[in-house]
Amino acid sequence: MINDRLIDAGDVPLAVRDFGGDQPPLLLLHGAGGNLAMMTTLARALRPYHRVITVDLRGHGRSGEGPWSWDTALGDLAAVCVQMEIERPAVVGHSLGGMLAALWGQRHPEAPGVVSLDGNPPPTSPAQLPGLDLDKAEAELTRLHAVFDQMESMAGQVIEADQLADLVERQRAAARDMGANEKVWIEGFRRNLAHENGETSLRPSAAATTQLRTLMNGLDLGPVYAGTTCPELVVLATRNLPEQEPFADLYEAHRRYLLDQVREAGHPRYIQLADASHAMVIEQPAVLAGLITDFLHAA
Numbered sequence: 001m002i003n004d005r006l007i008d009a010g011d012v013p014l015a016v017r018d019f020g021g022d023q024p025p026l027l028l029l030h031g032a033g034g035n036l037a038m039m040t041t042l043a044r045a046l047r048p049y050h051r052v053i054t055v056d057l058r059g060h061g062r063s064g065e066g067p068w069s070w071d072t073a074l075g076d077l078a079a080v081c082v083q084m085e086i087e088r089p090a091v092v093g094h095s096l097g098g099m100l101a102a103l104w105g106q107r108h109p110e111a112p113g114v115v116s117l118d119g120n121p122p123p124t125s126p127a128q129l130p131g132l133d134l135d136k137a138e139a140e141l142t143r144l145h146a147v148f149d150q151m152e153s154m155a156g157q158v159i160e161a162d163q164l165a166d167l168v169e170r171q172r173a174a175a176r177d178m179g180a181n182e183k184v185w186i187e188g189f190r191r192n193l194a195h196e197n198g199e200t201s202l203r204p205s206a207a208a209t210t211q212l213r214t215l216m217n218g219l220d221l222g223p224v225y226a227g228t229t230c231p232e233l234v235v236l237a238t239r240n241l242p243e244q245e246p247f248a249d250l251y252e253a254h255r256r257y258l259l260d261q262v263r264e265a266g267h268p269r270y271i272q273l274a275d276a277s278h279a280m281v282i283e284q285p286a287v288l289a290g291l292i293t294d295f296l297h298a299a
Helices: 036-046 070-083 096-107 134-154 161-178 182-191 206-217 221-226 242-265 285-298
Strands: 003-008 013-018 025-029 051-055 090-094 114-117 193-196 199-202 232-236 269-272
Touching: 003 070, 013 036, 013 070, 025 036, 025 070, 025 096, 036 051, 036 182, 036 285, 051 070, 070 096, 090 096, 096 114, 096 206, 096 221, 096 232, 114 285, 134 206, 134 242, 161 182, 182 193, 221 242, 232 242, 232 285, 242 269
Parallel strands: 025 051, 025 090, 090 114, 114 232, 232 269
Antiparallel strands: 003 013, 013 051, 193 199
């Protein structure tokens, strides 16, 4: 039986969804700007082999607001384990959730395994763009950061009541375009709507978005991979999202950097998933469930 509950993590309440079962426990974590509903299809594919527990990270979905740091987020996951009475869970995460999975593995050598699904910080310097001319790399990064600046400036904005129905319809169209489960997609969209003082806005808030961007820009996963002793799998994207196409050369170079980084660390296993973009959780949930399950069973 699927069970939704709110647990006390100390400074913030955390929303969790327990898919039930008596198989080995697995925490499944969403990316920045997402929430637990967006992991539903993958969670269902994993459920025959694991007790899957999805979590709204702080500042997302139905969880509470609170300052963001890697320590606070990892502390939230530890609180989920205590409150849900689970020991030694595997941790699997997408994007931001994948970064947290990697950090969890570094700090928990007893973990049965951690899996990062394209959980990589964005490029911030020409050194992370091998093969690109320095001038072009700097120009492309400036252009990319301007896009991120615009996205950050729009975070947490109030949605006017007469705009909400149109936004929902656009989300339905996006789900159809991506080949996603429309019901799951719309639940994910609605779950990030915050209603306060008669106004509706999208989570995460502007403050949380700024904190997350700063954290991800400052994260170097090379030492994290090298310092991890529990089994670890890194799944890398191999193609661009449509919105990444204007920066095709930049992202191709960054994928080379990510591949070099994981190879140089020497510890984690890695897979370059064929025909997968950063949206791999939507595109290939059954394939990912098979990879995750096989990896954890062999670990």
